[in-house]
Amino acid sequence: MPRSRxxxxxxxxxxxxxxxxxxTWRYGYELCQQLGLKAGSMYPILMRLADRGLLETTWERExxxxxxxxxxxxxxxxxxxxxxxxxxxxxxxxxxxRAASRARRRPRLEGT
Amino acid sequence: VNxxxxxxxxxxxxxxxxxxxxxxxxxxxxxxAADDPLTARARLELAIWLAVFGTPWAVAARLLWRAWWxxxxxxxxxxxGPAWLLAAAAATLPADRRDWGAAMAAELTQVPDxxxxxxxxxxxxxxxxxxxxxxxxxxxxxxxxxxxxxxxxGLATGAALPELRVFALTFVGLVGGLATxxxxxxxRVGRAGPGPVIAGLGLAAVAGCVAATTWYLTxxxxxxxxxxxxxxxxxxxxxxxxxxxxxxxxLWLALTPPRWLAGDRHGRRFGVGVAVALAAGFVLLSRLxxxxxGGLDAGMMSYLLFVPPLLLLAGSAAAAVAGRSFRTGIAAxxxxxxxxxxxxxxxxxxxxxxWYRQLGGLLLDAEGGVxxxxxxxxAVWWTLVTLGLWALPVGxxxxxxxxxxxRRRARHAAPAGHLGGRLRA
Numbered sequence: 222m223p224r225s226r227x228x229x230x231x232x233x234x235x236x237x238x239x240x241x242x243x244x245t246w247r248y249g250y251e252l253c254q255q256l257g258l259k260a261g262s263m264y265p266i267l268m269r270l271a272d273r274g275l276l277e278t279t280w281e282r283e284x285x286x287x288x289x290x291x292x293x294x295x296x297x298x299x300x301x302x303x304x305x306x307x308x309x310x311x312x313x314x315x316x317x318x319r320a321a322s323r324a325r326r327r328p329r330l331e332g333t
Numbered sequence: 334v335n336x337x338x339x340x341x342x343x344x345x346x347x348x349x350x351x352x353x354x355x356x357x358x359x360x361x362x363x364x365x366a367a368d369d370p371l372t373a374r375a376r377l378e379l380a381i382w383l384a385v386f387g388t389p390w391a392v393a394a395r396l397l398w399r400a401w402w403x404x405x406x407x408x409x410x411x412x413x414g415p416a417w418l419l420a421a422a423a424a425t426l427p428a429d430r431r432d433w434g435a436a437m438a439a440e441l442t443q444v445p446d447x448x449x450x451x452x453x454x455x456x457x458x459x460x461x462x463x464x465x466x467x468x469x470x471x472x473x474x475x476x477x478x479x480x481x482x483x484x485x486x487g488l489a490t491g492a493a494l495p496e497l498r499v500f501a502l503t504f505v506g507l508v509g510g511l512a513t514x515x516x517x518x519x520x521r522v523g524r525a526g527p528g529p530v531i532a533g534l535g536l537a538a539v540a541g542c543v544a545a546t547t548w549y550l551t552x553x554x555x556x557x558x559x560x561x562x563x564x565x566x567x568x569x570x571x572x573x574x575x576x577x578x579x580x581x582x583x584l585w586l587a588l589t590p591p592r593w594l595a596g597d598r599h600g601r602r603f604g605v606g607v608a609v610a611l612a613a614g615f616v617l618l619s620r621l622x623x624x625x626x627g628g629l630d631a632g633m634m635s636y637l638l639f640v641p642p643l644l645l646l647a648g649s650a651a652a653a654v655a656g657r658s659f660r661t662g663i664a665a666x667x668x669x670x671x672x673x674x675x676x677x678x679x680x681x682x683x684x685x686x687x688w689y690r691q692l693g694g695l696l697l698d699a700e701g702g703v704x705x706x707x708x709x710x711x712a713v714w715w716t717l718v719t720l721g722l723w724a725l726p727v728g729x730x731x732x733x734x735x736x737x738x739x740r741r742r743a744r745h746a747a748p749a750g751h752l753g754g755r756l757r758a
Contacts, residue, residue, distance in 0.1 A: 249436060249437070250440040259452065260453045260456035260457045261459045261460055262456070264436075264437060265460055265464070268433060268460075269465055288439070289435075290439060291439050291440065292433075292439060292440075
């Protein structure tokens with residue numbers, strides 16, 4: 222879904238992190254660690270992205286015994302379009318640039 | 334005895350003690366406040382009265398703890414503060430955000446470091462209490478309207494009825510604040526959650542209370558009370574704030590109740606039934622008394638002391654049996670208390686002038702020589718005490734009894750091994 226104004230630096234970082242491997246399912250704590258964001262910042266971003274149809278969510282199907290299934294996230298088609306627009310846009314402020322840089326450096330877990 | 338069982342037992346004792354503590358504190362305070370030292374017999378009688386009111390609370394707190402432990406507490410395998418914090422906050426999430434609460438809780442189990450767990454839980458709890466995506470424009474409009482209504486209420490009561498000012502400002506401020514919060518937390522402004530009957534009854538009762546309060550203060554701004562009678566305000570500030578809190582809280586619950594209260598069909602039906610029966614019985618007995626039937630003209634105190642607990646006990650138990658669930662019984666008791674309280678206050682304020690005209694006394698105890706306006710304070714405090722403090726915990730006990738009875742019945746009816754699916758917690 223196209224947006225009329227640029228998302229915040231943190232939202233941009235989350236979208237770009239998710240766009241690195243668009244078909245891979247990611248989970249919240251992993252994204253928090255990767256981008257250095259707190260849960261109090263990460264989850265509102267994920268909720269808004271999901272509300273706008275930019276993020277697809279599902280529950281982990283085969284969680285290991287002893288822990289509850291995780292909520293998993295990946296970009297939808299419109300989300301990938303937004304990610305491409307953001308990646309092609311002029312440089313973002315320093316905070317997001319740092320977060321995006323961390324996103325590129327950290328290893329990812331493959332989705333289920 | 335493993336750690337979980339120990340924690341459950343200790344928690345049960347702790348909540349019972351916490352529920353009984355205020356009654357013990359009142360007993361001690363009354364002993365200290367007495368002008369002359371009380372005799373041993375007087376102390377004992379006082380202790381017995383407080384035990385009568387306090388014991389149902391201690392028992393109800395223990396039952397609620399056990400039910401909570403079965404559903405949630407046991408899942409929080411030990412005293413895990415961050416998990417408890419997040420679970421409590423996630424319970425407040427609107428229905429359309431429920432998945433996110435479970436998502437954050439699931440992630441918390443993966444956070445290894447204790448300090449990091451607290452940080453993660455605190456951040457997630459903040460999101461759960463104030464989730465994003467609320468309708469900001471609507472919240473802004475609601476907030477602006479709330480402030481405008483508050484200013485208007487202050488100006489209007491200041492000019493026309495200063496005696497109403499504390500009540501009006503508190504009530505309008507609370508309703509405006511709660512409405513703004515509700516709009517801010519919901520993504521879409523929907524129709525009333527618990528259905529038109531509860532929403533309509535709640536709205537009508539609150540409107541009736543506000544209208545009756547305004548009438549009392551217009552007709553009897555001050556009143557004589559006490560022995561010997563002294564002139565005092567009909568609606569002193571403490572009573573005004575208590576009435577405003579009661580009405581705003583009742584309205585809030587009737588229009589936007591929490592999930593556990595709104596979602597139970599049997600709970601709603603039995604609760605509304607008990608509430609209507611309470612108010613109808615109140616009016617019926619009042620009319621019978623005014624006709625001089627059966628020596629009932631001694632006031633409504635006996636009705637208030639005995640009928641609400643009995644009705645809540647029976648209603649909550651019946652709801653728990655019908656829904657085969659403790660939570661259904663609790664929901665019925667809660668609805669009966671909220672709606673019954675509002676309806677009884679309206680009924681009280683409507684009936685009291687008849688008593689005053691016909692018998693020259695108060696509706697509570699037919700006491701004469703005091704002003705009509707005393708009925709307003711009586712209606713507020715006695716309803717709060719007899720329903721909120723006295724009948725509500727009895728309703729909790731009724732819910733537990735109903736569930737136990739349903740379980741016994743199911744055990745007799747179902748073959749062994751088929752019980753689990755037939756009863757809910």
